[in-house]
Structures are given as structure tokens and as C-alpha cells.
Amino acid sequence: MMPTQTYDGTSEQNEINIDQPQELCFEKIPESNEEQQKRLQIEQLLEEHKSIIPLEKLQEIARNDHGLVTDELRRILWPQLAGVDTSNLGPAPSLSDLQNHAEYQQVVLDVNRSLKRFPPGIPYEQRIALQDQLTVLILRVINKYPNLRYYQGYHDVAVTFLLVVGEVVAFAVMEELSTNHFSECMQETMDATQKRLMFIWPLIYFENPQLFKFLEQSAVGTLFALPWYLTWFGHSLNSYKDVVRLYDYFLASPIYMPIFVTAAILLYRAEEILQVDCDMASVHCILSKLPDDLPFEELLKTSSVLYDKYSLTVIEKHVEELLRKEKLQRQLEEKRIQERRKQIARNARANNNLAKWLPQMLTPKSMLVTTAFSILVGICAYYYKNQYLAAGVS
Numbered sequence: 001m002m003p004t005q006t007y008d009g010t011s012e013q014n015e016i017n018i019d020q021p022q023e024l025c026f027e028k029i030p031e032s033n034e035e036q037q038k039r040l041q042i043e044q045l046l047e048e049h050k051s052i053i054p055l056e057k058l059q060e061i062a063r064n065d066h067g068l069v070t071d072e073l074r075r076i077l078w079p080q081l082a083g084v085d086t087s088n089l090g091p092a093p094s095l096s097d098l099q100n101h102a103e104y105q106q107v108v109l110d111v112n113r114s115l116k117r118f119p120p121g122i123p124y125e126q127r128i129a130l131q132d133q134l135t136v137l138i139l140r141v142i143n144k145y146p147n148l149r150y151y152q153g154y155h156d157v158a159v160t161f162l163l164v165v166g167e168v169v170a171f172a173v174m175e176e177l178s179t180n181h182f183s184e185c186m187q188e189t190m191d192a193t194q195k196r197l198m199f200i201w202p203l204i205y206f207e208n209p210q211l212f213k214f215l216e217q218s219a220v221g222t223l224f225a226l227p228w229y230l231t232w233f234g235h236s237l238n239s240y241k242d243v244v245r246l247y248d249y250f251l252a253s254p255i256y257m258p259i260f261v262t263a264a265i266l267l268y269r270a271e272e273i274l275q276v277d278c279d280m281a282s283v284h285c286i287l288s289k290l291p292d293d294l295p296f297e298e299l300l301k302t303s304s305v306l307y308d309k310y311s312l313t314v315i316e317k318h319v320e321e322l323l324r325k326e327k328l329q330r331q332l333e334e335k336r337i338q339e340r341r342k343q344i345a346r347n348a349r350a351n352n353n354l355a356k357w358l359p360q361m362l363t364p365k366s367m368l369v370t371t372a373f374s375i376l377v378g379i380c381a382y383y384y385k386n387q388y389l390a391a392g393v394s
Contacts, residue, residue, distance in 0.1 A: 082251055095135060119240075154230070197226065234247075
């Protein structure tokens, strides 16, 4: 159950107070015994520390099994994990105040496509109100930071925080994340993000060389993982519970932890991946679709182990070597292409020269001489043939 929505107090309840998150329901899954125990533990810590749990302890809780368990607890603790002070936040502007922004139309288009991120069966009026809130939330961030560029998928991150903590707090959280966790993704180009995604490959190479070789030979690249990284998997997972669990983990972890989760997923699915044809289309198809039954608690443990096992310096050095080899391979391929083009050009010139030479040889004068010569040869052949026949008869 989502945190309680506060309405304006009228009996019709048709106006939504955007200062509070919505009372919305996704899948209703009963708490397991472990989840219940963890929730009670967190509630006790909140009481002991007057709602402010020490950061290191809070990060440990969020990373460990079941994360923060419920959205009621996330509403309190996500801002703390993000380093946001919620005591002095201003109200959100109206949508009309932001309609002149250059990215307004693109943001609206993406927000209108975000229906799957809202609870099933949400009333139309409530959905429209949430979509307006989401549009305002996104535009506020990129309006405040002109150096940050909106990208498709950013709305998937923003809507997750909007649904849990409400528009006003979500803006403060998104402001913090946009200038830190997602700053590379919000540059003029995706060059830095594409390079960052290559950090997947050293982890695969170190842990499963056979899988690495297979993926390298398939030339699949990292495009399949781009929406995972850009949206913290929010765009690619069907389960709301899995999404918010991952957000617990990422908020409590170093910036590049989504890379390690991606590597953990590939390693977990290694056997399945190795069974498909080793070509780009087949491999991209299987990688880009995340199964609904991924064991995320196990995968997050693997991710933490990988992060502790391999330093970013070692990974980056390996990436530079991969880029060097890729550049060399590209240069060799370009050289082969140039040689083929040169050969084609030489053949074309030879054919062209022949085409020019034939008309010169077949002038009216040359044709007359050739015809006369042919007639003369014919007459001689006829004469000598008759001579030989006559000699034979006598």
C-alpha cells in the first residue's frame, strides 16, 4: 500500500494535494516472516533515533535482504539515503509556469507513455493529475540546471520517487540524484554513458571467460543494458516490488552499482545465454528481456561481492584495453573496405578504358577497311578451296 494521500477536505475529493504522495495500490503481497521482522526492526530504530537513523546503519539496512520493506518506510528513509533535508522544501510550481521550456513537448510525450508505471486500474482523473505532477517534477530539475539534458528514461526514475514520496520531496531527491548519480547520463551526448556501460565486460571476463568470449563474438554491444542503467531498471521490470527494492539498494550504494547488478544478471543467466545462436540479433533479443522471476536478493549479494572484489581502477584499465583493441579492429576493417573500394575503382577504370577504346576503333573509316579486308579474305579462301578440289579430281 502506498502512503496515504491527503485531499483538500471536500466531500467530492476531486482535487489532489501534490504535497503528498498518492494512496495507490500495486500488487498486494503478504509480508513474509523475514520481511515482518525487518520492518519491525526498522520501526524500532526510527523510534530510538527519533526518525533519523545514522547513515551508515541505514545504508546497511537498505542493502541487506528485503531492503526497506514497505513504501511507508521508504517515504521516510529514501530522502535520508539521498541526503535530502525535507524540513524546508518549497511548493511545486504549476504546469503552466513551465510550458515554455524547450523540452516541454518531449517530456509530455514520454510522460504520456508511462501508463504502465502507474497502479493497475487507477482512476482516469487521478492518473492525469499524477502525469501533470510528473511533468512538473522533471521540468523543474532541468529548468534549474540548464547544463543537464533530459533523456528518455529519466521519467521512469522520477515517477518512482513521485509515487512513493510525493512531488515536493521527489523534486529534492531527483535534484540530488541528477547532479550526482545521473550526471553522466544527462550530458550533451551519451558518450560517457556508453563508455561506462563497457565496465560490464571486465566483470564478465574476470568471472566467466567463456561467457565473455561468446558475447564478444556475437558483437552484441551494450545497447541492451542502456535502459537498465538509465532508469535503474524501472523501465524494464514488470514488478513494482522489484523496482522499489532495487531503488533501496542503489540509493544506499556507490554511484556505479547498477553496472555491477547488470553484470550479476548476465552471470546468473550465463547458461541460458550460451544456448542461443552466437549472433547479434539472437543475443540482443534474449538479453534485452528481463525474466520476471530473477532472484534479486541473490543478485544484489553477488553485485556487492563483485564491487568489493574488483576496483574501478582495474576495471577502467581493462576497458581502455578493450577500447584500444576495438579501435585497432575498426582501423583494420576500414583499411579492408578502402582496399575493396580501390579494387572496384581499378576495375571500373579498366572497363571504362575499354569502352572508350572500342568506339575509337569502330570509326567509319576503320569499319570500311575491316569490311574490305574481310571480303578479300573470303574471296581468297573460296579461290584456294576450288583450286584444291580441282587438283584432287585430276
